[in-house]
Amino acid sequence: MAIVDVDVEPGVDVETREEARLRFVEDFGLLFEEAGAPRMAGRMLAYLLICDPPYQTAGQLTTALSASKASISTMGRYLTQLGLAERYSRPGDRRDYLRVGQGSWSMLLRVRLTQAQAMRRLAERGLTLTRRTRPLPSEPLEDLRDLYVAIEAHWQEITHDYERLVAARHGLVAVGG
Secondary structure (H helix, E strand, C coil): CCCCCCCCCCCCCHHHHHHHHHHHHHHHHHHHHHCCCCHHHHHHHHHHHHCCCCEECHHHHHHHHCCCHHHHHHHHHHHHHHCCEEEEECCCCCCEEEEECCCHHHHHHHHHHHHHHHHHHHHHHHHHHHHHHCCCCCHHHHHHHHHHHHHHHHHHHHHHHHHHHHHHHCCCCCCCC
16 A cells, blocks of 8 residues: 655645645554554554644544544554553543553564564474474574564664664753763
8 A cells, every 4th residue: 555645834724734634644544554453543543643632532533533432442442552552631621531652662662572582482482392303403493583583683772772862852861872
């Protein structure tokens, strides 16, 4: 599925800006779906990334995304369980809101790292089993283990680099340090 790049300059009419926002939400949802996640979860996350204010009630999300209350509720729980969104409340307001979770992207990277570690360990278990029953090593299992050894190392590096960049943007550390 091709994603259409739409840049909207300041001063462009509201209708064009709204079309670009809707396109962003839909494209984000498509990418989420291509990654194996529900499209609606991607649409919700995208909307929460660009909406003003940056937190929304289930009713607001239902209206903005033309979605059912059940879908919004289910996908809200899904995003919360992934650590990509969090429930939020405002003082004096009894309604619950949803917003992009603080530290969501670090959490996502850490989940992927944990998954890579689990797959590496599983491949190692498979190798242990085949060593007991076969005279020659299992090349596909060795390849799988080696792949996840490499992925694990790179995810650790990516996570560290990302968290350092975020900290630098917030003035907590110097970039390159």
